[in-house]
Amino acid sequence: MSWFLHPEGVAKKKDEVDSLVPDPTNPNVMVSNKSANRPFLAYKEYRHEQEKKHDEWVARKRERDERVARGEEVGPEELDPTAEVEVGLWGLVKFLLSTIIIIMLTGKFVTGSYLWEYDGKWVQAKTYLPAKQQLFSERTLTQYDGSDPNKPLYIAIDGDVYDVSANRHTYGPGGSYSIFAGRDAARAYATGCFQTHLTYDIRGLDDKELQGLIHWKKFFADHKTYFKVGTVKHVPIDPTSPIPEPCKSPKSGDGNPATSRDGENKGKEAKEESNSRSVPKKGETIRDAVREDL
Numbered sequence: 471m472s473w474f475l476h477p478e479g480v481a482k483k484k485d486e487v488d489s490l491v492p493d494p495t496n497p498n499v500m501v502s503n504k505s506a507n508r509p510f511l512a513y514k515e516y517r518h519e520q521e522k523k524h525d526e527w528v529a530r531k532r533e534r535d536e537r538v539a540r541g542e543e544v545g546p547e548e549l550d551p552t553a554e555v556e557v558g559l560w561g562l563v564k565f566l567l568s569t570i571i572i573i574m575l576t577g578k579f580v581t582g583s584y585l586w587e588y589d590g591k592w593v594q595a596k597t598y599l600p601a602k603q604q605l606f607s608e609r610t611l612t613q614y615d616g617s618d619p620n621k622p623l624y625i626a627i628d629g630d631v632y633d634v635s636a637n638r639h640t641y642g643p644g645g646s647y648s649i650f651a652g653r654d655a656a657r658a659y660a661t662g663c664f665q666t667h668l669t670y671d672i673r674g675l676d677d678k679e680l681q682g683l684i685h686w687k688k689f690f691a692d693h694k695t696y697f698k699v700g701t702v703k704h705v706p707i708d709p710t711s712p713i714p715e716p717c718k719s720p721k722s723g724d725g726n727p728a729t730s731r732d733g734e735n736k737g738k739e740a741k742e743e744s745n746s747r748s749v750p751k752k753g754e755t756i757r758d759a760v761r762e763d764l
């Protein structure tokens with residue numbers, strides 16, 4: 471708007487008045503030091519200084535080389551003061567390390583934890599040092615149902631075997647989900663039929679049930695304290711055998727475990743518990759819960 475308020479032009483402040491200064495690279499030439507020229511002039515001056523330093527260094531180096539050639543004693547070789555510093559790989563590593571240290575210290579300061587309270591699978595040693603994978607037969611797998619306290623506790627889901635010893639109170643004898651221990655009950659994870667679907671036979675599941683199964687497969691695969699120990703080799707299912715019948719009262723009302731149980735939803739589940747049948751209370755097994763319903 472200044473052109474509107476001052477159509478005759480805005481008067482420059484005293485120190486802004488253009489003047490002529492010698493060109494830093496050629497003092498015989500005068501150039502304007504108007505503000506638009508100043509960065510350019512400053513850069514030229516910098517370049518000029520650098521070139522001067524470099525020439526001085528070359529002269530010193532030449533003199534030193536001559537002295538060396540004459541066999542005279544000389545001091546340590548001087549590095550070119552104008553040489554560009556290479557960051558290089560080591561510089562990059564140092565930069566990354568210091569950034570990580572700063573982020574961790576900030577985390578400790580803000581949340582009390584160097585990892586910003588993250589304790590997911592990426593900070594678990596087992597993620598990087600996976601257990602030796604074993605091939606189980608269905609019979610071998612039953613030995614890991616928790617009845618022997620000296621053996622680890624395994625569950626299998628759709629062929630994958632997981633060590634769930636970290637949660638013996640849930641999967642061990644008397645635990646609310648002990649029915650899953652030592653076997654592959656993939657179908658029950660999908661349908662919630664804990665009495666009649668304790669089988670790996672997943673034929674005929676609908677989309678929703680398959681989604682439920684995928685949810686639980688992911689749950690075990692991503693769990694921070696459970697880890698995969700191998701796979702179970704199943705007896706092939708006779709395709710002419712009947713598909714297991716749907717049960718009358720699957721554990722979850724909508725059959726979708728993702729909406730009924732997820733670790734974080736325990737409060738919600740407690741509410742559902744009063745409406746749903748066959749839901750284990752603490753210290754109660756699925757079988758106890760089912761018996762109560764009958």
Ligand code: HEM
Nearest residue numbers: 640646658659661662721722725727730731739742743749
């Ligand atoms: C398809 C239906 C369901 C399936 C497949 C299922 C499966 C499971 C599994 C595998 C666990 C153990 C999770 C872990 O390792 O931490 C669990 C825990 C639990 N579930 Fe379910 N669940 C289902 C529905 C429900 C429903 C409807 C309720 C209650 C309304 C319920 C209540 C609980 C409780 C209270 C626990 C925690 C048990 C404990 O930590 O001892 N579940 N469920």
